[in-house]
Amino acid sequence: MERVAVVTGSTSNIGKAIAEALARDGFHVVVTSRHEEEARQVAAGLPRKGSAFALDFGDAGAIERLFGFVTSELGGVDALVNNVAYTKNESILDCDLETWTRTIDTNLRSYFLCTKLAAESMRTRGGGAIVNITVSSTRGTKEKFSYMVSKGGINYMTMCAAVDLAPFGIRVNAVGSGLVGTPVGSRDMTNRPHTNARVPIGHVGEPNDVAEAVAYLVSSRAKYVVGAMVPVDGGLDASV
Numbered sequence: 153m154e155r156v157a158v159v160t161g162s163t164s165n166i167g168k169a170i171a172e173a174l175a176r177d178g179f180h181v182v183v184t185s186r187h188e189e190e191a192r193q194v195a196a197g198l199p200r201k202g203s204a205f206a207l208d209f210g211d212a213g214a215i216e217r218l219f220g221f222v223t224s225e226l227g228g229v230d231a232l233v234n235n236v237a238y239t240k241n242e243s244i245l246d247c248d249l250e251t252w253t254r255t256i257d258t259n260l261r262s263y264f265l266c267t268k269l270a271a272e273s274m275r276t277r278g279g280g281a282i283v284n285i286t287v288s289s290t291r292g293t294k295e296k297f298s299y300m301v302s303k304g305g306i307n308y309m310t311m312c313a314a315v316d317l318a319p320f321g322i323r324v325n326a327v328g329s330g331l332v333g334t335p336v337g338s339r340d341m342t343n344r345p346h347t348n349a350r351v352p353i354g355h356v357g358e359p360n361d362v363a364e365a366v367a368y369l370v371s372s373r374a375k376y377v378v379g380a381m382v383p384v385d386g387g388l389d390a391s392v
Contacts, residue, residue, distance in 0.1 A: 153277075156226045157370070158182045158218070160209060160266060161236030163190045165333040166285065169359035170233050173367045175200040179231060182222060184209075209236045209262035210254060219269040228277050231370040232270040234263040234306075235285040239299040239336045247297050259302035263309060267324070271317050279321025281370040284310050285362070288328030288385035291392060299336075307381060314379030323378050327365045330385020332357035352387035 157179040162171040171181045171194065181202035185191040188206035195204040205221055207214035222229050238258040240251050267282055274280030286306045293300050307326065314324035331351060335344055346356050362384050368374055369382070383389055 154226070155179045155230045156182065156222065156228065157231035157233065158184070158222060158229050158266070158270065159233045159235060160184050160262065162233075163187070163194045166329065166359045166362050167233075167235040168194060169333075169363035170235060170285075170366050171195075171202065172198055173360070173363040174231065174233075174370065175202060177367055177371065180226060182218075182226070182229075184218065184236070210238070210257040212257075212261070212265060215262060215265045216269065219266075219273065223273060228273040229270050230274065230277060230280045232266055232280070232282045233285065233366055233370070234266055234282070236262060237285075237299075237336050239296070241295050241299075242297055243295045244297045246295075252298050255298035255302055256305075259299065260305045260309070263306055267309070267313055271313075271320070271322055274322045275320045280323075281374075282313070282317075282322065282324045283366050283369050284324070284326040285366075286310070286326050286328050286381065288330045288383035288389045289392075290389055310381065311379045318378050323369075323374070325369045325374070325377055325379065326381040327362055327369065328381050328383040328385065328389075329362050330357060330383070330388040332362055332384065333359040350388065350391075351385070352391045355386070357384060357386055 157174045159171045161167045162183045163185040175181045175198035183191045183195040183204050191204035195202040284306050287303045310326040365384050
């Protein structure tokens with residue numbers, strides 16, 4: 153049976169690297185994006201050709217349609233990587249309800265819905281693996297209010313879902329990214345030079361650094377890893 157992986161937000165940066173790594177490992181990867189043509193191009197260029205699905209992860213109905221497509225066209229899902237993210241830098245004083253709702257719906261509600269729908273499919277297939285991409289930081293961050301709150305929710309959701317789903321052979325874990333690749337919402341390194349003295353290892357990480365951690369967590373090599381959060385941040389959070 154073909155192994156199927158869904159990677160949310162997978163046409164650039166960390167998400168694209170994850171899609172490529174899982175395709176190399178033999179998964180049929182479903183590439184997702186708000187932009188259909190971009191998703192199709194990435195899916196066609198993977199080491200193992202995948203499928204594409206365009207949606208806005210802030211739309212709950214669209215997420216249901218995504219998993220309906222995965223079930224009807226591919227038979228179900230074996231691995232889910234929740235990676236999509238939205239951010240609008242703001243403090244709590246600047247955060248309006250529209251920003252709060254958009255951020256929480258995209259970054260947290262979509263993770264919940266994707267996890268629930270994927271787990272329903274995985275349970276019928278005898279198990280699977282879910283990896284949530286979060287941040288490695290365990291501290292407050294200035295002017296990243298709604299984004300960091302959403303990531304804190306993802307961390308607790310990971311642990312709770314891991315406990316709920318372990319009896320069904322579904323392993324849930326998270327990878328905490330530090331300064332890796334381009335900033336969220338950007339496609340170039342203009343505001344993130346490669347060398348960085350704040351990071352103990354001395355530089356910003358590459359998207360493939362996160363992708364390799366994800367590839368491990370969805371593989372049988374991590375069969376006893378449940379409810380973990382693996383930091384991929386060059387030692388940044390440990391040093392603060």
